[in-house]
Amino acid sequence: MRLNIALLLTSNVVLATSFIINPLGSTIAPTTSQSRGILAAPFSTHLSVLTSGQSDTEVASSSSSTRSPLGIPGTADLEWEGLGFEFRPTKSNLRITYKDGEWGEFELCEDPTINIHMGATALHYGQACFEGLKAFTHPDGTVHVFRPKENAYRLSTSCTRVVMPVLPEATFLNAVNEVVRDNIEYVPPYGSGGALYLRPLLFGSGPRIGLQPADEYTFILMVMPVGDYYKGGLASPVDGLLITDFDRAAPRGVGNVKVAGNYAADMLPNMVSKSKGFPIGLYLDAKTQSMVEEFSTSNFVGIDSKNNKYVTPKSASVLPSITNKSLMTIASDEGMVVEEREVQLDELESFDEVLACGTAVVVTPVGSITLLGDVEDPDDVEASDVKKFVFGDSSEVGPVTRNLYDRVRAIQYGEEEDRYGWNMKIE
Ligand code: PLP
Numbered sequence: 001m002r003l004n005i006a007l008l009l010t011s012n013v014v015l016a017t018s019f020i021i022n023p024l025g026s027t028i029a030p031t032t033s034q035s036r037g038i039l040a041a042p043f044s045t046h047l048s049v050l051t052s053g054q055s056d057t058e059v060a061s062s063s064s065s066t067r068s069p070l071g072i073p074g075t076a077d078l079e080w081e082g083l084g085f086e087f088r089p090t091k092s093n094l095r096i097t098y099k100d101g102e103w104g105e106f107e108l109c110e111d112p113t114i115n116i117h118m119g120a121t122a123l124h125y126g127q128a129c130f131e132g133l134k135a136f137t138h139p140d141g142t143v144h145v146f147r148p149k150e151n152a153y154r155l156s157t158s159c160t161r162v163v164m165p166v167l168p169e170a171t172f173l174n175a176v177n178e179v180v181r182d183n184i185e186y187v188p189p190y191g192s193g194g195a196l197y198l199r200p201l202l203f204g205s206g207p208r209i210g211l212q213p214a215d216e217y218t219f220i221l222m223v224m225p226v227g228d229y230y231k232g233g234l235a236s237p238v239d240g241l242l243i244t245d246f247d248r249a250a251p252r253g254v255g256n257v258k259v260a261g262n263y264a265a266d267m268l269p270n271m272v273s274k275s276k277g278f279p280i281g282l283y284l285d286a287k288t289q290s291m292v293e294e295f296s297t298s299n300f301v302g303i304d305s306k307n308n309k310y311v312t313p314k315s316a317s318v319l320p321s322i323t324n325k326s327l328m329t330i331a332s333d334e335g336m337v338v339e340e341r342e343v344q345l346d347e348l349e350s351f352d353e354v355l356a357c358g359t360a361v362v363v364t365p366v367g368s369i370t371l372l373g374d375v376e377d378p379d380d381v382e383a384s385d386v387k388k389f390v391f392g393d394s395s396e397v398g399p400v401t402r403n404l405y406d407r408v409r410a411i412q413y414g415e416e417e418d419r420y421g422w423n424m425k426i427e
């Protein structure tokens with residue numbers, strides 16, 4: 001089984017690298033009603049597939065001099081303050097189709113709708129995965145995407161797990177550059193506190209009725225300006241609920257990849273938690289129910305200030321967060337002891353601060369986590385089943401959380417030197 005999957009995926013990669021290249025670059029073909037036209041991969045002649053040691057900075061530094069000038073971020077007619085996190089139409093989305101064993105050319109489309117076969121494997125069998133990353137305007141007006149190579153890599157792990165063809169890293173990075181370039185006016189201006197959220201989506205669009213992988217796939221890269229995921233952002237710690245009657249991911253399931261089904265599994269517990277007054281839900285490990293795993297849409301981090309420790313759960317069913325990886329680097333550079341290990345539920349008592357981290361939530365302080373047990377009413381604090389873990393002064397942002405937030409934001413917004421090479425400049 002393992003060998004067959006490996007062969008299948010190897011052949012996908014080989015075929016995918018025969019991507020059609022128009023060396024002249026950025027010409028846009030005549031438009032149709034749905035599509036603004038085919039865009040040949042503009043940087044492909046300059047860009048080789050990177051090895052894992054290269055920084056994101058190196059990726060887009062080889063732009064062609066024949067390109068039209070980049071527009072100005074933040075010039076779309078929008079209220080930039082208080083954007084929130086919701087779908088918003090922009091100028092275009094970028095699409096690439098995989099057919100006959102290879103990825104095709106880029107297409108920039110104005111239409112936000114898609115027309116797919118009713119037998120598409122994404123719809124029936126959940127052959128679908130997605131990513132999330134952000135672009136930021138720097139003080140000098142340039143626009144930079146945070147760690148896109150990491151998203152290209154994680155997308156490839158999701159594709160591999162649900163037997164979809166891998167999109168080559170260089171194609172992914174080119175697509176990111178092209179779609180941000182085309183939607184540059186929707187990148188929130190520097191100082192607004194917002195970002196352009198990029199949502200790559202890859203799914204089986206070809207039909208199957210027996211259970212097997214599709215032979216056609218669609219990659220879509222949509223973008224939209226966003227602000228805070230949780231109302232109030234950093235200033236307002238959120239209260240969490242321990243989810244005890246559902247599991248997010250099985251030990252050897254798909255929790256460590258970003259496939260659509262993980263979010264379907266979370267939809268009901270998530271809505272129930274919110275209806276009880278808890279904006280964020282925390283999952284335990286499915287096997288023993290004794291270890292902390294992660295929140296629905298973000299990783300868990302506990303701060304033990306007395307021992308100067310940054311503690312985050314290590315588990316095969318947690319999604320490897322790019323934000324968490326970045327915070328671990330920053331924390332360790334600041335002299336904190338970073339521990340990525342099993343975290344027992346009882347250990348919640350020992351944390352002075354807890355934070356949720358992810359692209360959408362950035363760094364969100366968590367003021368408390370409540371274990372309701374069989375108690376229905378969250379206000380029934382007298383009930384013996386109810387246990388509430390409170391972190392520091394639960395209504396204030398803790399100093400470590402604030403510092404980690406400030407440091408990662410300063411790098412993303414170009415206020416601090418990008419010494420790790422995390423920002424990819426849009427050319
Ligand atoms: N965990 C889950 C389940 C997520 O959906 C996300 C969001 O992408 C994260 C963690 C955070 O990952 P990242 O920091 O790469 O956005």
Ligand code: COI
Nearest residue numbers: 132133297358359360361
């Ligand atoms: C992100 O943080 O980019 C995510 O994908 C989380 C999403 C479910 C809101």
